[in-house]
Amino acid sequence: MAGGPVTGVVHQPGSAAEVAEAVRGAELVVPRGGGTKPPLAVVDGAEVLDVSALSGITEYLPSEYTVTALAGTPLAEVEARLAAEGQYLPFDPLLVDAGSTVGGTVAAGANGPGRLRYGGLRDFLLAVAFVDGRGEIVRGGAKVVKNAAGFDLPKLMVGSLGRLGVLTECTFKVFPHPESCATVRVAGMAFDEALEAAGRVGSGAVELECLDLVHGLAGWDLEIRIGGRSFALDARLKRAADLLDTDVTTLSGDADATHWRSRREFGWAPPDASVLKLPLTPATAAVLEQVLADLDASHVARVYSAGVQQAFVAWPVERAADMPSLDRALAQSKLTALALRAPADASNQPILGYRTGGELLRRVEQALDPAGRFGRLG
Amino acid sequence: MxxxxxxxxxxxxxxxxxxxxxxxxxxxxxxxxxxxxxxxxxxxxxxxxxxxxxxxxxxxxxxxxxxxxxxxxxxxxxxxxxxxxxxxxxxxxMNRLNRILEVDPVRRTAVVEPGVVNLAVSEAAEPYGLYYSPDPSSQSVCTIGGNLAFNSGGAHCLKYGMTSNHVLGLEVVLPDGEVIELGGDSLEGVGPDLVGLFVGSEGLFGIATKITLRLLPKPETFFTLLAAYDSLAAAGEAVAAVVASGLLPGAMEIMDNLAIEAAEAAVGAGYPLDAEGLLIVELEGEEQQVAAESELLLEVVRQSKPYLEHIASDPDDRARIWKGRKSAFSAVGRLSPDYIVQDGVVPRSRLGEALTKIQHLGEEHGIRVANVFHAGDGNLHPLILFDGRVEGELERAEELAGEILRLCIDLGGSITGEHGVGMEKRQYLGEMFDDADLDAMRRIRMAIDPGELANRGKMFPDAEAPALLSHGPHPLEVAGVISRE
The missing domain is CATH 3.30.43.10 (Uridine Diphospho-n-acetylenolpyruvylglucosamine Reductase, domain 2)
Structure with missing residues (x-):
């Protein structure tokens, strides 16, 4: 596992109270779950709070569409339990096979290609318990699918990178899984052509589970996943394919499932590359393309995912020294990136490029972590 | 001063x-x-x-x-x-800040000023085949700024979420006058979700001056089913069966007899006046999918034995059905000079239990309660009917409202699904959350607004003010801060 503790001190709390105790006793501390996103769990000089012993589904009520699990619970366990009831996590968590956990996924705020259909973590996280920087156990939200009471602390914890609190328990809204899914694919398009086709299908009547543009050897591949009642699936696939007006290949059954599982495990990226996530829109995808071209990096593996609302870029290990240039270029282009994976010896700056909300974040950090035990993002 | x-x-x-x-x-x-x-x-x-x-x-x-x-x-x-x-x-x-600055069909976003009326966003998006999803019943008058501050909901929240799920970016004036930008125009973000924190903060973090909203493609077709039952419990059981079937309707609403009577008198929606429970279920989406789902829906609902079913025949018929539901609040004004609306949430499987208890509580207090609720997400809307001119009626109505909120907390739910805490439910926030939870919220408030200038006195339970439950004048009334009609 990359990204070991810098101080050598690793706590393994078995309860929220023990997390609180460890936080109170530390000067600088960073939580870690499955360790699948090392740049987010390494802070120079920090003790490590390994929450993997805080594991288990504490409540699952299929009829309520809610599931609650301790922060160190592997998402693979949660997904398997939901699948047995025909339900799933619609935000489509990343790196599940690699061992990602409930808490690490929420703290990273990273969603997979399937977030296109119904939304991301922010839309499906209902309640949280976390230990703040003073070592207090705090709960926010409610374990029901609709709630507007108090400040929305669950949303605040999405993407908080362990800097506002150590998550100990999360409740998610879940949905029924589509009865069946299949994918149509067009290979080897020019970028503009692929983007235009994505827009056409994306704004068509057919509701999509996933819509990704993948940079391949022979240009861009457009991949469209459709899910729903089996009875209607073929007609809907045909309808989407008709909008593309070109030859398509189709994936279904296990081939379809395996294909998308590999996407969220970063199977498309070289194993030693850094993987960055960048929020964007179909209107700003070309801006990222230009940034990469300017840095002589048009060849890097990358995917525009979830209807071109986010990009995943595999930054090659041999270009690791150019990360500061990338950081500057992104900032100038008003693009932001989160490093989800990085070489062990790379700088551990998790956020690159343009930032918003600094003053509000600074005040929230002051409130929840006055002594700066989690380090500062703001 | x-x-x-x-x-x-x-x-x-x-x-x-x-x-x-x-x-x-x-x-x-x-x-x-x-x-x-x-x-x-x-x-x-x-x-x-x-x-x-x-x-x-x-x-x-x-x-x-x-x-x-x-x-x-x-x-x-x-x-x-x-x-x-x-x-x-x-x-x-803020009403004059009512410009829609941009509708972008490629990004599927609208950038609006806070005084824009909710429905105006969908009207502006309509030419592009898009719409703005959150649909509070007051959508023809309420503004986006208020929707944002209170994280308003509507009838279609289970599938597509509340206001918070549709706000992507903000320009905000913090309570000291500092102007900041939050979020952006993508559905994705990096770093703590500060937009998510700001939405629903009830005006305590300052004022949003520019708002980027997410738009959704208009569903190609709707399938709207009205089913009438001779008991409220039977309507509730139908909802449970729909959920268990794996279907995900855009809306599931239930009205009780009193609410039906009021809505019918107000707008003539064609509701059966003798129904004890009326269920509205709506599927929406693309034609083939809705066609496949509607067969399953009919099968499931018929097993729950409604004594009458009606499928909306055309868009006008659908609009009529929804008009009745959305006018239910104001229609209740025909039944009673005053009313209090509560909006607690209970786990969906405990809806039947909650409704039965609310009915008993109403009887105990000698107060009529009409029920309209978002059954799909367990969001109750008991309308507590009273006459404010009669000595003591408001206090009794408030007492009943408080008991209903406690019931929601006891059943594992929330004191508010979409109306917010505001002035009304401050005393109950401390019953839903522990001291440490409230303390964390208070510390965030104080770090952002140390002078407590922005919407002072809302949301947090006031240490000096006893619960509304106490009989006699409201403590703030004694202090001369508020007065009643």
Whole structure:
């Protein structure tokens, strides 16, 4: 596992109270779950709070569409339990096979290609318990699918990178899984052509589970996943394919499932590359393309995912020294990136490029972590 | 504030906006003294009518410098008293900031000012085949700024979420007048979700001056089913069966007999007057999918043995069905001179239990309760009917409302699904959350607004104020802060 503790001190709390105790006793501390996103769990000089012993589904009520699990619970366990009831996590968590956990996924705020259909973590996280920087156990939200009471602390914890609190328990809204899914694919398009086709299908009547543009050897591949009642699936696939007006290949059954599982495990990226996530829109995808071209990096593996609302870029290990240039270029282009994976010896700056909300974040950090035990993002 | 300072403050407001846009005195300000929670009133120091974001910033800065509390107000439709003025504070009326700055069909976003009316966003998006999803019943008058502050919902939240799930980016004036940008125009973000924190903060973190909203493609078709039952429990069981079937309807609503009677008298929606429980289920989406789903839906609903079913025959018929549901609140005014609407949430599987208990509680208090609720997400809307002119009725109604909120907490739910805590439910926030939870929220509030100027007195339980449950005048009334109609 990359990204070991810098101080050598690793706590393994078995309860929220023990997390609180460890936080109170530390000067600088960073939580870690499955360790699948090392740049987010390494802070120079920090003790490590390994929450993997805080594991288990504490409540699952299929009829309520809610599931609650301790922060160190592997998402693979949660997904398997939901699948047995025909339900799933619609935000489509990343790196599940690699061992990602409930808490690490929420703290990273990273969603997979399937977030296109119904939304991301922010839309499906209902309640949280976390230990703040003073070592207090705090709960926010409610374990029901609709709630507007108090400040929305669950949303605040999405993407908080362990800097506002150590998550100990999360409740998610879940949905029924589509009865069946299949994918149509067009290979080897020019970028503009692929983007235009994505827009056409994306704004068509057919509701999509996933819509990704993948940079391949022979240009861009457009991949469209459709899910729903089996009875209607073929007609809907045909309808989407008709909008593309070109030859398509189709994936279904296990081939379809395996294909998308590999996407969220970063199977498309070289194993030693850094993987960055960048929020964007179909209107700003070309801006990222230009940034990469300017840095002589048009060849890097990358995917525009979830209807071109986010990009995943595999930054090659041999270009690791150019990360500061990338950081500057992104900032100038008003693009932001989160490093989800990085070489062990790379700088551990998790956020690159343009930032918003600094003053509000600074005040929230002051409130929840006055002594700066989690380090500062703001 | 000394009288001379108070006069200087008003002069500064007038210098900035012109005297005609600074309202003072009882008559001009009367319309601003309460909101849709009509039981409470408070007299502000001034009401200012702003025309631009720059003016909002300058007014907030003047208030911050003079330590005068302020709040933004849109159309004043808050059912929790969220836009009740702060006594002797400034009301910043946002209705003139009503421009839709941009509708972008490629990004599927709309950039709007906070005074834009909810429905106007969907109207502006319509030519592009898009719409704005959150649909509070007051959507033809309520504004996006208020929706944002209270994280408003509507009938279609289970599938597509509340206001918070549709706000992507913000320009915000913090309570000290600092202007910041939050989020962006993508559905994705990096770093803590500060947009998510700001939405639903009930005006306590400042004022949003520019809002980027997410738009959705308009569903190609709808399948709207009305099913009538001879008991409320049977309608509730039908909802459970629909959920168990794996279907995900866009909306599932239930009305009880009293609500049906009121809606029918008001708009003639064609509801069966003898039904004890009326279920509205709506599927929406693309034609093939809805066709496949509607067969399953009919099969499931028929097993629940409704004595009458009706499928909306065309868009007009669908609109009529929804008009009845959305007018239910105001229609109840026909049954009773006053009413309180609660919006607690219970786990869906405990809806039947909650409704039975609410009915018993109503009988115990000798108060009629009409029920309209978002059954799909367990969001109750008991309408507690009373006559405020009768001595003690308001207090009894408030007592019943409090018991209903406690019931929701006991059943593992929430005191509010979409109306917010506001003035009305402050006393109950501390029953839903532990001291440590409230303390964390309070610390965030104090770090952002140390002077507690932005919408002071809302959401947090006031240490000095006993619960509303106590009989006799409301403590704030005794203190001269609020008064009743």
């Amino acid at each position: 000394a009288p001379a300072d108070a006069a200087d403050f008003l002069d500064a407001l007038k210098r900035r906006l012109g005297a005609d846009r600074v309202l003072t005195g009882a008559a001009p300000m009367a319309a601003y003294e309460s909101d849709a929670l009509t039981a409470f009133r408070a007299r502000p120091r001034a009401v200012v009518l702003v025309d631009s974001a720059e003016e909002v910033v300058d007014i907030v800065r003047l208030c911050a410098a003079a330590e005068v509390p302020f709040l933004a107000r849109g159309s004043g439709t808050s059912l929790s008293g969220g836009s009740l003025p702060v006594h002797d504070g400034v009301v910043i009326a």
